[in-house]
Amino acid sequence: MNNNRIDPVRLLGQFAPVIFLVVLVLIFYSLNPRFLLPLNIWNVLRQVSITGLIAIGMTFVILTAGIDLSVGSLLAVSALICADVYKGGQFFTRITGLDISALGGNVALAATIAISIGILGGLLQGTAITRLGVPAFVVTLGGLSVFRGAALQYSNGGPISTFDEAYNFWGQGKVFGDVPVPVILFILFAILAHIILRYTRYGRHVYAIGGNPEAARLSGLNVRRLTLSVYVIVGFFAGLGGFILSSRLNSSEAVAGAGYELTVIASVVIGGTSLFGGRGSVLGTVVGSVLIGVLNNGLVLNNVSSYVQQIVIGIIIVLAVAFDQFIKSRQKR
Amino acid sequence: MSQSNGTPMLAMRGISKSFPGVKALSDVTFTVGRGEIHGLLGENGAGKSTLMKILSGVYSPDAGDILYDGAAVTIASPHHAQQMGIVTIYQEFTLVPSLTIAENVFIGREPGMAGGAFMSWGKLREQTRAILQSLNIDIDPMTPVSALSVAEQQMVEIARALSMQSKLIVMDEPTSALSESEVQQLLGICRDLKAKGISIIFITHHLEEVIHLCDSLTVLRDGQNAGGAAVEDITIDGIIQMMVGRSASDLFKRTTAYATDEVVMRVNGLTTAKNINHLTATALHDVSFEVRRGEILGIAGLVGAGRTEIARAVFGADKFIGGTVEFMGQPVTIHSPLDAIQLGIGLVPEDRKQQALFLSLATRENLTITALGKMVRWLNFVRFDAERALVERYRQALNIRMFSPEQTIGNLSGGNQQKVVIARWLAMEPKLLIVDEPTRGIDVAAKAEVHQLLDELASRGIAIVMISSELPEIIAMSDRVITIREGRLTGQFTRAEITEERLMGAMALAMVTA
Numbered sequence: 034m035n036n037n038r039i040d041p042v043r044l045l046g047q048f049a050p051v052i053f054l055v056v057l058v059l060i061f062y063s064l065n066p067r068f069l070l071p072l073n074i075w076n077v078l079r080q081v082s083i084t085g086l087i088a089i090g091m092t093f094v095i096l097t098a099g100i101d102l103s104v105g106s107l108l109a110v111s112a113l114i115c116a117d118v119y120k121g122g123q124f125f126t127r128i129t130g131l132d133i134s135a136l137g138g139n140v141a142l143a144a145t146i147a148i149s150i151g152i153l154g155g156l157l158q159g160t161a162i163t164r165l166g167v168p169a170f171v172v173t174l175g176g177l178s179v180f181r182g183a184a185l186q187y188s189n190g191g192p193i194s195t196f197d198e199a200y201n202f203w204g205q206g207k208v209f210g211d212v213p214v215p216v217i218l219f220i221l222f223a224i225l226a227h228i229i230l231r232y233t234r235y236g237r238h239v240y241a242i243g244g245n246p247e248a249a250r251l252s253g254l255n256v257r258r259l260t261l262s263v264y265v266i267v268g269f270f271a272g273l274g275g276f277i278l279s280s281r282l283n284s285s286e287a288v289a290g291a292g293y294e295l296t297v298i299a300s301v302v303i304g305g306t307s308l309f310g311g312r313g314s315v316l317g318t319v320v321g322s323v324l325i326g327v328l329n330n331g332l333v334l335n336n337v338s339s340y341v342q343q344i345v346i347g348i349i350i351v352l353a354v355a356f357d358q359f360i361k362s363r364q365k366r
Numbered sequence: 367m368s369q370s371n372g373t374p375m376l377a378m379r380g381i382s383k384s385f386p387g388v389k390a391l392s393d394v395t396f397t398v399g400r401g402e403i404h405g406l407l408g409e410n411g412a413g414k415s416t417l418m419k420i421l422s423g424v425y426s427p428d429a430g431d432i433l434y435d436g437a438a439v440t441i442a443s444p445h446h447a448q449q450m451g452i453v454t455i456y457q458e459f460t461l462v463p464s465l466t467i468a469e470n471v472f473i474g475r476e477p478g479m480a481g482g483a484f485m486s487w488g489k490l491r492e493q494t495r496a497i498l499q500s501l502n503i504d505i506d507p508m509t510p511v512s513a514l515s516v517a518e519q520q521m522v523e524i525a526r527a528l529s530m531q532s533k534l535i536v537m538d539e540p541t542s543a544l545s546e547s548e549v550q551q552l553l554g555i556c557r558d559l560k561a562k563g564i565s566i567i568f569i570t571h572h573l574e575e576v577i578h579l580c581d582s583l584t585v586l587r588d589g590q591n592a593g594g595a596a597v598e599d600i601t602i603d604g605i606i607q608m609m610v611g612r613s614a615s616d617l618f619k620r621t622t623a624y625a626t627d628e629v630v631m632r633v634n635g636l637t638t639a640k641n642i643n644h645l646t647a648t649a650l651h652d653v654s655f656e657v658r659r660g661e662i663l664g665i666a667g668l669v670g671a672g673r674t675e676i677a678r679a680v681f682g683a684d685k686f687i688g689g690t691v692e693f694m695g696q697p698v699t700i701h702s703p704l705d706a707i708q709l710g711i712g713l714v715p716e717d718r719k720q721q722a723l724f725l726s727l728a729t730r731e732n733l734t735i736t737a738l739g740k741m742v743r744w745l746n747f748v749r750f751d752a753e754r755a756l757v758e759r760y761r762q763a764l765n766i767r768m769f770s771p772e773q774t775i776g777n778l779s780g781g782n783q784q785k786v787v788i789a790r791w792l793a794m795e796p797k798l799l800i801v802d803e804p805t806r807g808i809d810v811a812a813k814a815e816v817h818q819l820l821d822e823l824a825s826r827g828i829a830i831v832m833i834s835s836e837l838p839e840i841i842a843m844s845d846r847v848i849t850i851r852e853g854r855l856t857g858q859f860t861r862a863e864i865t866e867e868r869l870m871g872a873m874a875l876a877m878v879t880a
Contacts, residue, residue, distance in 0.1 A: 234738050234746040241735060244724040251683060251721055252735045252790070253707040311726035 049356065050305050050320045054327065061331035068334055075211050081300075081326035082215035083274045083281070084293055085319065088300035089219075089226045090270030092318045093263040095301050096230075097243040098310025099162070099169040101264060103176030104271045105293035107154040109184040109286070111275030115147035116193040116285035119200060124188055140199050144276045151272020152265055154180060159264030163257045169264075177294070184287040194284035204281025215277050219319075222270070227315040239263065244311025299346055300325055303353045373436040375400045375534055375565040376421070381430035383416055390416040391589045394430070398534070403556060403566045405576040405583035405597070409609060409836055413589040414569055418536050421567075422454040423447040435533065451533035455523045455540060463512035468494035470511055471526045497525045501555055517548035524555060535559065536567045541575060542670045553579050571668045572874060573602045585609055603867070610837060610866050618817035618842065622825070623861070624660035625845045630694060630798050630829035631680070631711075632656040637688030638679055638853075648672035648853045650679065650686070655848050655855070657798065662820060662830045664844030666837065666869050672853040673833045674716050677800045680831075681713040682706045694797065707736065712791030714784070716802040716833070722787045723775050730757045730771035733786050737793035760789035764819060781812025788819065799823060800831040805839060817843055837866050849873050 061068045087104050094101050117124045119140070122133035136142055154176065161172045206214040230236035242249040242256050250256050274293075279285040304321025306313025325346060332342050376398040383391040391413045398404045408414050419425045421432070423441040432439055434450060441447050447454075461470045468490045469476070477489035494507035503521050511519060520540060527535050537556075541549045556566055556579060568580055576583055577597060584594040585608040593608040636653040650672050657663040667673045678684040680691065682700040691698055693709050700706050703713070715721035724732050734741065734753050741752040757771045764785045768778055775783060784804065791799055804820065805813040820843060824830055834840050840847055841864055849857040849872035857872035 232747050232750075234742050234748055237731060237735070237738060237748065240727060240731070241724050244726040245720075247720060248715075248722050248724060249735075251681070251703050251713060251715055253704040254735075255704065307726070311724065 047305065050303060050317055050324060054320055054324045057324065057327050057331065061327065061334065064331075065334050068331060071211060073330065073334075075213055075216065077326040077330045078216045078219070078323070079213040080330065081322045082213070082219040083278050084296040084300060084325075085219045085322035086215075086222055086277070087267065087270045087274045087293065088297045088304075088318045088322050089222055089315055090263075090267030091297050091301045092226070092304075092306055092313060092315050093230070093239055093266045094169075095243075095298070095306050095308060096239050096310060096313055097260055097263050098246075098308070099260065099263060100173065100298070100308075101158070101169065101176075101267050102173040102294045103154065103158065103180055104267060104274075104297055105290035106177050106180030106184065107151055107268060107271040108275040108278065108290035108293060109288065110154070110180045110187065111147040111150040111272040112279040112285040112289055113184050113188050113193060113275075113287060114150055115143045115276050116196070116279050117188070118146050119143040119196060120193060124193070128187070138197075140203070143200065144203070144273070147276035147279075148269055148272040151268040151270070151275065153268070154271070155265040155268020156261070158268075159261035162264065163260050181287075181291075188285075188287055190287055192284050192286040196280065196283060201280050201283055204277050204279070205283075215281065218273075218277065219322075222273075223315055223319050230315055235259075235262075240311055242310075296325060296346075299350045302350055302357075305353075305357070307357050308354060309357075373433075374398060375402070375435060377433040378417070378421065379431055379433070381417065381420060381432075382428045383420060383425060384428055389589055391420075391427075394586065394589070394591055396584055396591075398565050398567060399581070400565060401560055401563045402581045403560055403568055403579055405580035406567055406569045406586070407571075407573075407576065407583055407605060407609060408586035408592070412586040412592075412609075414586055415538070416589075417586065418454060418538065418567070418569065421447070422452060422536065448530055448532075451531060452536070453527040453530055453532040453534070454536040455520070455527065455538065457539050457542065459519050459523055461511045461519055461522060464510060466508045466510055467498075467505065467514075467522050467525075468507040470522055471497065471507075471529050473526075475529075493529070494525070497528050500528070501525060501558065515548075517544050517551070520544070520552065521555070524559075528559075532564065534565045534567070536569070538569045539571065539669065540568070541570060541572060542668070549575070573605055574874075576605065577602060606867060606870055610870075618814040618821070620821050620843065623845050624824045624827070626659040626661070626827075628659040629656050629692075630659055632692040633676075633680060633689065634691075635689040636676065636679060636686055636691075638675060638684060638686045648675055650675055650853045653689070653850065653853070653855050655858075657829045657831055659797075659827050659829055660824050661845045662824050662832055662843050664840040664847040665831060665833045665850065666840045666847055667835075667850040667873050669835060671850050671873065673835075673850060674802055675853070676850070677713060677715075677802050677831070677833055680706070681711060681800060683713070707794065710794070710797035712736075712794060712796040712799045714787050714791065714799070714801040714804060716806070718780070718783055718787060718807070723783060725774070725776045727775065728772045729766075729768050729775050729778060729786060730754065732775045733757050733760060733771075733789050734793065736790050756793055760785075760792065764789055765815065779808070779812070781808035781815065784808055784812070784816060785819070788816070792823070796828060798829045798831070800833070802833045803835065804832060805834075805836070813839075837869055840864075840869065841866060 067073060091101060091104065118133065118136055119138065121137040125133055158172050158176050161167055162169050203214055208214060208217060230239065238254050238259050241254060242259050246256055278289055300322040301318050302308060303324055304317030306317055328345060329342050374397050378394065378396040381391055381394045394413065394417060396417060406414050416425065420427050421441065423443045423446050432441065439450065462473065471494050472490055476485040477493060478484060479486040491507050498505060498507065501521060501524065505518065511522060514522065540552060544552060553575065559566060570576060580597050582594065582596045585592040585605065587609065634654050636650055638650045640649045648670055653676060655663065665673050665676060675684065679686045682702045682705050691700060698709060730753065734756055737756065738748065741749045741756065743749055754771065760766065761768065766782050766785045766789065768782060775786065801820065805816050820830055820832065832843055844864065845861055847859045847864055847869060848855060849869060851873060859868065
């Protein structure tokens with residue numbers, strides 16, 4: 034009862050990512066006014082939209098105190114198979130002997146296939162985590178290798194390139210004047226995920242199993258099924274990300290998305306979601322994603338090498354988690 | 367070794383310590399002589415652990431001073447306490463299972479060679495062997511600790527204490543996990559240590575051990591000194607008197623019994639396997655009982671007797687290998703907590719923080735977690751108006767004191783947290799509520815409120831199983847009591863038959879029939 038007032042440290046913890054983002058924007062703007070031109074803003078958002086989408090899914094996973102390291106590899110498999118089917122299924126036919134050329138040229142089908150592959154990957158990994166009792170870190174570290182290998186095997190290491198305009202619209206198109214389509218998707222899915230996490234029973238349960246799995250079980254929650262579901266969700270976004278990346282680059286490559294897990298996890302963690310589960314939000318993840326985009330873009334505009342950018346982002350991840358620990362230790366008292 | 371000058375080994379004077387919402391120790395005095403085995407007794411929550419944590423440097427006292435080995439000291443940290451020769455052996459061991467006995471004994475102080483750059487395995491082994499021999503233990507020092515029994519692991523803890531040249535060893539319920547012959551061996555070792563001039567503080571619930579082993583004893587009650595004596599001047603009955611003689615005015619008094627003849631749950635021959643993941647858990651053997659509508663059934667037993675295991679098995683949280691459960695006259699199978707909840711069973715678990723609370727969530731979210739399914743519309747969207755109304759209802763009904771329903775649950779006092787956990791189950795309208803240590807870690811006033819609440823629930827026809835290690839609570843609240851010891855039922859008492867002495871006897875000694 035001695036601690037009834039709003040705790041300023043806790044409040045600061047909640048808004049730290051936003052404050053940091055604003056400060057960063059102001060610094061880059063003062064260094065280079067071009068930074069806030071509408072074109073550059075859309076550019077930044079487009080750059081972060083794919084990792085941002087996957088980070089939305091990763092938020093669900095990390096809220097349960099889990100992790101998924103396989104997202105970049107899963108993205109590559111999804112992108113390749115979806116591109117292949119769209120182009121008549123040359124590699125598919127080589128592997129299975131089945132002719133699926135009739136399915137080519139259908140964007141909706143191609144996107145569905147990418148997403149389905151992602152969901153399947155999530156189901157496999159989620160099942161291994163919940164049924165075999167192998168830690169998520171290990172299962173998805175395995176997945177990182179398995180899915181990358183599968184991608185390389187599927188296309189024999191080569192790319193599948195050159196699509197028509199209908200396909201490329203989803204990665205390259207613009208609506209409402211200057212707004213890139215991937216940015217629209219990013220925003221829509223962020224809103225949807227936010228609503229699910231904040232306003233549905235499912236969302237409440239995700240927070241609960243992350244905050245205290247034993248208490249969740251004793252409260253009658255199906256912890257196993259809930260845990261499985263978050264890996265399916267992040268798989269969905271990895272698949273969707275594969276489709277959009279393929280469309281954006283006009284090419285699917287087996288090495289696409291390498292290293293995405295770092296950016297994705299960083300977006301979530303910098304956005305204030307606790308790696309220990311139970312605390313965080315999709316809005317934070319959006320801020321975290323944008324923050325990484327701003328940092329990259331701002332450094333580029335100021336002629337800082339991309340190598341240094343990696344160093345900076347690595348340091349910020351560690352600081353974000355250190356800050357989270359600090360908040361947590363304050364809470365315990 | 368024993369210096370025969372008059373100063374005691376340890377004198378703690380006027381020790382007080384408060385935690386948010388609870389006064390844990392109030393002006394406690396505690397003195398241990400040189401080469402003495404001193405029993406520290408008291409019910410759970412009496413303040414023994416807090417006092418020992420102050421002695422071992424985990425907590426610092428709010429007031430009071432400590433004289434150790436004739437000099438006033440401030441014990442800054444557990445490490446500092448060890449350097450001074452005060453070593454505590456906790457109930458849960460601090461050994462590293464994958465390392466050998468020798469490595470564990472000398473962990474952090476490994477004998478070196480080449481100027482300390484390398485660890486000397488030879489010296490490590492020989493020094494450990496010498497210590498083990500002095501304790502008459504014949505085990506290879508290179509055995510990994512994971513291969514040892516609980517009793518042997520305890521020996522390793524004692525060996526480690528010896529290797530640190532300790533002068534004062536605190537043993538926190540050292541016999542609770544040991545078999546009869548292992549207990550005898552441990553008591554023998556304690557006498558050997560005493561002969562070497564080492565003082566021992568021996569915390570236990572087993573009163574026979576105190577009489578057989580200790581030289582003198584101190585009893586704490588509600589954070590205060592309740593008495594002390596030389597062992598030759600006191601009987602077991604006298605000790606029990608000191609432990610339980612609290613002022614009855616603090617407790618809620620039940621006036622009416624609401625028990626009916628309608629059996630809500632009948633458990634027959636409940637048997638569980640030893641749980642390999644929880645070495646401290648006790649296996650249950652053939653436990654049978656029933657609980658009726660409107661009845662409060664007390665389950666009494668010492669720590670580790672298997673009380674909590676009964677609750678967890680019946681609730682579907684742990685598997686059981688034998689026995690049947692009937693609920694409302696129907697045979698049922700309960701494989702998970704969800705099964706139990708769907709039947710109308712709720713569990714308020716023993717460890718609020720670990721097993722009940724979602725510390726990162728708001729009070730509102732903690733309260734409605736079980737009933738949320740009734741407060742959703744299409745697509746499982748939460749009806750926040752219904753949710754807030756529910757919270758408001760229980761806030762008033764249970765007098766839950768909070769600043770706002772959006773307040774993080776961790777910021778509520780222990781008593782209010784417990785009310786939230788109880789409210790969580792009431793929202794489900796249960797037929798049976800199992801409460802495990804319902805008033806642990808909450809203050810006296812909140813205790814009385816929780817007791818009143820349980821009485822009210824019984825009056826509404828809810829069957830209640832109440833597990834408690836506090837006998838006054840069991841006696842004040844129960845319509846009927848069963849006692850268990852080492853996983854077996856040892857007694858059954860109706861309200862008229864219940865006395866503190868009888869219960870204590872059935873819990874701590876052999877089989878008793880009333």
